[in-house]
Amino acid sequence: MKAMHRPDEVDMEAPVIEAVLAGDRFAFEELVRRHDRWVRSVVFGALADRSALDDVVQQVWTTAWRRIGELRDPTRWKPWLYRLARNAAYDAGRELKRRRQLAQAGTGSAGGTASFDAGSIDEEQRRLVLSAIEALPAIYREPFVLRHVNGWSYQRIGDVMGLPVDTVETRLVRARRLLREALEGKVNQS
Amino acid sequence: MTRSHDDFERLIVRRLDGELGEEESLELDRAILREPEVRRMWESYRRIDELAAASLEGALVRGAGRYDMARLTDERRVARRWTHHRGWLLVPGAIAAALLALVVPKPEFLDRGRVPSTPTERLTARSANDESLPRVSDRTDGLMHNAGMTKRATGRDVLGVVGDDGNLYLLEVDRSRTVRMPPPRTGPVDEL
Numbered sequence: 518m519k520a521m522h523r524p525d526e527v528d529m530e531a532p533v534i535e536a537v538l539a540g541d542r543f544a545f546e547e548l549v550r551r552h553d554r555w556v557r558s559v560v561f562g563a564l565a566d567r568s569a570l571d572d573v574v575q576q577v578w579t580t581a582w583r584r585i586g587e588l589r590d591p592t593r594w595k596p597w598l599y600r601l602a603r604n605a606a607y608d609a610g611r612e613l614k615r616r617r618q619l620a621q622a623g624t625g626s627a628g629g630t631a632s633f634d635a636g637s638i639d640e641e642q643r644r645l646v647l648s649a650i651e652a653l654p655a656i657y658r659e660p661f662v663l664r665h666v667n668g669w670s671y672q673r674i675g676d677v678m679g680l681p682v683d684t685v686e687t688r689l690v691r692a693r694r695l696l697r698e699a700l701e702g703k704v705n706q707s
Numbered sequence: 708m709t710r711s712h713d714d715f716e717r718l719i720v721r722r723l724d725g726e727l728g729e730e731e732s733l734e735l736d737r738a739i740l741r742e743p744e745v746r747r748m749w750e751s752y753r754r755i756d757e758l759a760a761a762s763l764e765g766a767l768v769r770g771a772g773r774y775d776m777a778r779l780t781d782e783r784r785v786a787r788r789w790t791h792h793r794g795w796l797l798v799p800g801a802i803a804a805a806l807l808a809l810v811v812p813k814p815e816f817l818d819r820g821r822v823p824s825t826p827t828e829r830l831t832a833r834s835a836n837d838e839s840l841p842r843v844s845d846r847t848d849g850l851m852h853n854a855g856m857t858k859r860a861t862g863r864d865v866l867g868v869v870g871d872d873g874n875l876y877l878l879e880v881d882r883s884r885t886v887r888m889p890p891p892r893t894g895p896v897d898e899l
Contacts (some may be wrong), residue, residue: 554767561763570767642758646755646762649760662763670724670725689720690717694716694757696759697755700755704751
């Protein structure tokens with residue numbers, strides 16, 4: 518499980534970041550390969566729309582390459598990238614919502630998001646859980662997704678989101694409670 | 708110490724997230740064994756977490772890393788801006804230069820026998836003769852006052868200008884903002 522860099526620890530990515538800042542495209546590709554997973558989790562946590570996930574993440578990386586020269590402190594590149602991803606996700610979410618409203622007004626029907634093939638009971642239950650996660654309020658969904666996809670500690674999540682550890686814990690508890698309420702009777706015990 | 712339902716919920720979540728200490732873990736284990744409600748809560752949250760991890764993995768991994776790298780890096784980059792690292796030196800540097808210009812006397816051979824001809828030189832001559840620097844006033848003040856508007860001073864900038872003689876001269880620029888004047892009171896003032 519990949520841990521988030523803390524200010525008091527040595528950032529193993531420092532040489533890669535320096536190379537990217539110097540304009541090295543191969544170094545940037547390596548950065549994408551290493552960190553695409555948690556960037557996707559940030560975007561999904563904020564956006565909660567699987568159909569737009571790939572496009573938004575691609576846009577985040579394109580913007581990161583274009584604007585990394587604006588980074589004031591190279592050691593703070595992860596919070597910078599987190600904000601970039603989060604802002605892109607929120608912008609995309611607003612645009613998607615606007616388009617859906619327009620489409621709904623035009624056709625009278627609501628658009629849908631991408632769906633799983635519910636081939637088995639487990640698949641169906643995973644689909645239900647994913648829908649419930651997407652329906653969570655963003656302030657609970659974001660730390661929940663970061664925790665489950667990246668295995669980050671409360672401290673790491675707090676560092677990247679700019680939250681105290683207690684707040685991270687409270688939001689994760691609240692996320693679980695809301696999921697439990699939403700899935701009451703729909704999810705079988707193992 | 709008896710814990711509430713919410714307390715055990717918090718312990719369960721912290722255990723699922725790997726944040727539970729040893730003592731609290733033992734306490735939770737005892738509660739799971741002794742209290743059916745806590746056991747149900749534990750099983751429910753554990754199942755939801757398993758499904759959440761699997762569903763998120765499926766949702767996020769699909770498409771991961773499959774980017775057109777050439778397109779990603781095709782955009783023109785913003786050059787590493789030196790101002791972010793050294794821009795702050797401009798302000799103290801300008802202040803230091805201005806102070807030096809004030810403290811260090813100008814060599815006489817530079818303007819000996821010269822008649823000031825450029826605006827900068829005339830300014831220098833005036834300041835050397837202890838004449839106050841000319842100020843340009845806003846000629847629209849009267850017009851604006853009549854139109855119910857007035858100017859309020861909002862600040863002052865000091866600019867350093869290198870003159871023809873190579874010396875640094877300071878220009879004071881007063882900044883102001885046009886605001887609407889409050890209407891004059893005509894009736895009695897209401898008592899609170």
